[in-house]
Amino acid sequence: MKPEITEHFADTGETIVREMTDEEYAQHLIDQQNNQELNFE
Amino acid sequence: MAIKTFTAGEVLTASDTNTYLANSGLVYITQASWASGGTVSVNNCFTSTYSAYRLVLRNMKHATTDVNVLLRFRANGSDTQTGYYWGLNAVTWAGAANSSALANTDSIRTGVASSTNAGAAVIDVIDPQKTNVTSVSFQGSYSATGGETRNGSGVLNNTTVYDGFSLIANSGNFTALTVYVYGYREA
DSSP states (O other), X not given: OOOEEEEEETTTXXXXXXXXXXXXXXXXXXXXXXXXXXXXX | XXXXXXXXXXXXXXXXXXXXXXXXXXXXXXXXXXXXXXXXXXXXXXXXXXXXXXEEEEEEEESSSOEEEEEEEEETTEEOOSOEEEEEEEEETTOOEEEEEEEEXXXXXXXXXXXXXXXXXXXXXXXXXXXXXXXXXXXXXXXSTTOEEEEEEEEEOSOOOOOEEEEEESSSOEEEEEEEEEEEOOO
C-alpha cells in the first residue's frame, strides 16, 4: 500500500485523501533517500 | 478603483464600502490543512488574476522527527520533479551557521516540520502563471531544541504555467500543517 497524500482544490474547496500514484511514489522513495544524503542541519 | 479618498460630508455608499473594504493588499484565495500522509497538495490556487502569491505555513508538525518541508509546483494535478535551483542560509539558536544549495534538483527546500514544537514559514511565489521562471523567496523557523531560523530563495527554471503546489515532508508523515494562500493585489 502506497502512502497517502492530502489534496485540496481551491476552486471547489474540496479536500480529499488519496493514495500516491506510481509516479508520486517513485519520487517519494527518492525523497527519502535524499533525506539521508542531505541530512537536516 | 484601488484607492478612493472620501471627503467630509460625502455619502459612503454600500457599493463603495463593499469595494474598498475588499481592496486589501493581500487577497485571501484558499487554505488547506493536512489530513493524512506526508504531502499536502493544493490545486487551482494560482490564476491569471495575480502575478505574485504568499503562502503562509503554520503548525508544521511531523510524526517522528524534524524534517525539511519541500516545495514543488504542479500543473493539472501533477508535480514537476526537475529544474529547481535553491539556496538557503540557516542559523541555529546556538549561533551555528549553515548554508545549503542545490542546482537542477527535484524540489525547493523550505521550512521545517518538527516532532516537538511546530515549524512555520512564509513563502512568496512570483510568476507561477507566467511563461517564464517561477521564483520563490522564503523564511521560517522552528522552536524545538536545536531549532533554527532559515531564509532562502530559488527558482523553477522552465516556462510552464503552474496552477498549484505541493508541500512534502522529506521523509515520513506530517501530523499537522495548514497553509493559507493569498494573492498580491496589483491595482
